[in-house]
């Protein structure tokens with residue numbers, strides 16, 4: 482094998498002498514897969530098929546909408562949203578002598594100085610904000626900055642030292658005991674980082690728990706619970722034991738349980754931080770989907786600025802018990818309130834780098850060097866794509882063959898190795914996605930991912946690379 486390093490981006494221009502030796506079976510995972518796995522841009526249809534589709538289309542009764550019959554709302558204006566929760570001058574202190582601590586803080590001492598002098602922790606200091614109906618409001622900040630303390634004030638787990646929180650105009654700390662119980666049961670629900678599920682109950686048992694407590698009858702609550710289980714993608718797992726579930730599945734149960742109560746507000750305290758990055762990505766996507774469907778207001782805590790920007794309609798950043806900026810992700814990124822926010826965004830984005838191995842997919846068409854051109858053509862046709870990766874006995878990547886080349890080989894009785902491209906772009910699973918972006922943008926085909934020894938392990942498509950931006 483013969484490789485040249487093309488540039489520091491670790492993209493190797495891969496050239497290999499073709500070997501047409503005896504070839505063993507290719508592992509199943511490299512065999513033809515569902516063509517839907519590939520983005521549309523990599524699929525081609527042949528003309529016959531296109532004509533057939535067109536004919537079929539002509540015969541169908543027409544269901545065409547003109548643009549002006551069903552106008553699409555393309556205005557970027559946000560609907561006017563009502564305030565759901567209003568927080569005024571909220572402070573929360575832990576420790577013995579609040580009075581002295583408050584005085585020192587008012588005189589300009591920092592949180593750390595106050596703690597040193599008085600033993601009082603100022604977990605929250607003079608925060609005012611409002612949460613709008615139907616928004617995802619993200620709270621971000623370093624450990625100890627007060628995120629959980631703030632959110633726990635919303636569901637009465639914490640009692641503020643000073644300040645006021647109103648829910649639809651009513652001060653939640655002035656509710657009677659009965660009203661407070663009702664508020665917690667009907668209006669607000671929480672999803673925790675470590676799931677907080679009941680291990681002696683199965684999935685369904687956990688999801689329907691809140692409804693059971695409310696006294697809803699079994700048929701009705703099961704119907705609702707099953708709907709939620711389906712919504713979070715756990716259909717078929719209703720009777721699984723909690724300890725048989727993966728972290729991602731457990732968090733789906735936590736989410737379904739919270740949603741089953743149909744709360745006005747969902748509090749989520751770092752719900753995805755215990756999950757691995759790919760599962761986390763799926764969960765973020767699904768949460769967005771579900772939220773759009775249900776319209777639930779979500780207050781979401783995270784350490785991760787990328788997660789904050791992905792999910793948040795607005796983001797609040799906290800430091801030492803104070804909110805220092807509330808803004809849309811775009812505003813915050815382009816107009817950070819101060820240097821602290823700016824650095825927070827920078828370091829967090831840098832640390833969160835993804836490697837190619839995290840986003841690569843299995844190619845749908847792989848053929849072996851010794852396969853006949855006819856077989857290669859059939860493979861491509863059944864996958865509806867116009868090229869296939871060619872490997873040798875040891876799954877080492879040898880090249881790419883296009884449908885045209887395969888047709889030519891078939892016609893002139895040549896081998897695949899005589900017609901295929903051997904000069905193709907490759908990268909390794911450990912390469913950072915950042916380093917392949919510019920190449921992926923220009924590449925006509927997905928970039929092949931090979932281990933250092935040349936073993937073909939996957940491909941990265943332009944769409945997947947760009948989606949990480």
Ligand SMILES: Nc1ncnc2c1ncn2[C@@H]1O[C@H](COP(=O)(O)OP(=O)(O)OP(=O)(O)O)[C@@H](O)[C@H]1O
Nearest residue numbers: 575602603604622623624625626627628629630631
């Ligand atoms: N029950 C408590 N008693 C005393 N101090 C507390 C208590 N709960 C929180 N604190 C303190 O209040 C401050 C804010 O804590 P909080 O848990 O709200 O931070 P956080 O932003 O949620 O952090 P993390 O990201 O680690 O969860 C910290 O200094 C913490 O030590």
Ligand SMILES: [Mg+2]
Nearest residue numbers: 628629630750
């Ligand atoms: Mg916390």
